[in-house]
Amino acid sequence: MTPPTFEALSTPALVIDLGSARRNIAAAVKSIGSPDRWRPHVKTAKVAPVMALYLDAGVRQFKCATLLEASVLADCRSAANGTGPADILIAHHLFGPALVQLEALAKKHPTVRFSTLVESASQVPSVPDSVGVFADIDLGMHRTGLDVDDVAETLAIARAAGPRFGGLHAYDGHRHEHDLGERERLAHAGYDRVLRSHGELQSAGIEPVEIITSGTPAYPAALTHSGLGEIHHRVSPGTVVYHDLRTREQLPDHAIEFAVTVLTRVASLPSTDLFTVDAGSKAIEAASPSLIASAIELPEAKALRQSEEHTVFRCDPAIRPSRGDLLRLVPGHVCPTVNLASTCLLMEDGQPLGLAPVAARGHAPLGT
Numbered sequence: 001m002t003p004p005t006f007e008a009l010s011t012p013a014l015v016i017d018l019g020s021a022r023r024n025i026a027a028a029v030k031s032i033g034s035p036d037r038w039r040p041h042v043k044t045a046k047v048a049p050v051m052a053l054y055l056d057a058g059v060r061q062f063k064c065a066t067l068l069e070a071s072v073l074a075d076c077r078s079a080a081n082g083t084g085p086a087d088i089l090i091a092h093h094l095f096g097p098a099l100v101q102l103e104a105l106a107k108k109h110p111t112v113r114f115s116t117l118v119e120s121a122s123q124v125p126s127v128p129d130s131v132g133v134f135a136d137i138d139l140g141m142h143r144t145g146l147d148v149d150d151v152a153e154t155l156a157i158a159r160a161a162g163p164r165f166g167g168l169h170a171y172d173g174h175r176h177e178h179d180l181g182e183r184e185r186l187a188h189a190g191y192d193r194v195l196r197s198h199g200e201l202q203s204a205g206i207e208p209v210e211i212i213t214s215g216t217p218a219y220p221a222a223l224t225h226s227g228l229g230e231i232h233h234r235v236s237p238g239t240v241v242y243h244d245l246r247t248r249e250q251l252p253d254h255a256i257e258f259a260v261t262v263l264t265r266v267a268s269l270p271s272t273d274l275f276t277v278d279a280g281s282k283a284i285e286a287a288s289p290s291l292i293a294s295a296i297e298l299p300e301a302k303a304l305r306q307s308e309e310h311t312v313f314r315c316d317p318a319i320r321p322s323r324g325d326l327l328r329l330v331p332g333h334v335c336p337t338v339n340l341a342s343t344c345l346l347m348e349d350g351q352p353l354g355l356a357p358v359a360a361r362g363h364a365p366l367g368t
């Protein structure tokens, strides 16, 4: 089937450029130093052909948030003739039926090592025997995890997990200070505390196999921390595969290619300096009210506000587009934007390849 052109697509439409995603992955591997030191979070990627790009780049260990992401990723292994994902951490706290589903997933993919998180030793007995266990460490984000200084509980988790103990998961998603020096200083202070806990585990005779830190804003700081370079440490940025307006602000000195855009049409011209497009909050997730989206064709235009099916932009009347014009919008926050679409148009450096399902969006239907 001939891939659709932009003109043939109804809007809003999610567009993913595999060439840009491939180069973003290569740039991240280069800055991290090796595909082995990266455990990317695939909640951003969401589509199987992009997960396959990680495998092509030699990445074998991943983080997921949902069982659906894990399942789509694990299925890439058969498609990749055994060179697929070897190690998948569900970086989430699972209970009851989710643990049963994870056990079934592990059984279906016996060559993939699955793990999950706990924050208390009391959770360990409920984790199926075939599944590894990481201690979730709170470095100050206060979302999940046990306090980084609670070495007694970390030890209890490690002892309860025995050979299934994978190590420490210490995600510092709260480290996105605007000042890069300040961000690095505060991130390093957190990593010092994780290393203290790591040292105490070693003194107690327990070898934490792996320490996992850092999403996109903090990972450059993790790479300049000398102590982390001496242990089995991995960083876990995920947004770097596509980038968005937020990561452009967060990583000002990185080469960034926007791999995801939302194709939209100008729907209305409310006044001489305003235009409204047909993509709103059901197609684009804003990082903040001031960082909704930017049009590639009109970077000067400022997104003012969103409703469910509309975003209103202000621009100089001299450059205002016409009704029906196509625009490509770079989202403020790409991860939840990709999650909003059920299908996407895949491109390769500007050439349409075809439509693909956003297979890992949302959660698996209830009852499956």
Ligand SMILES: Cc1ncc(COP(=O)(O)O)c(C=O)c1O
Pocket: 041, 063, 091, 171, 173, 214, 215, 216, 217, 236, 237, 238, 239, 240, 335
């Ligand atoms: C636990 C965890 N690890 C890694 C990431 C990836 O971070 P980023 O989206 O900044 O790349 C996230 C993002 O939400 C996360 O929640």
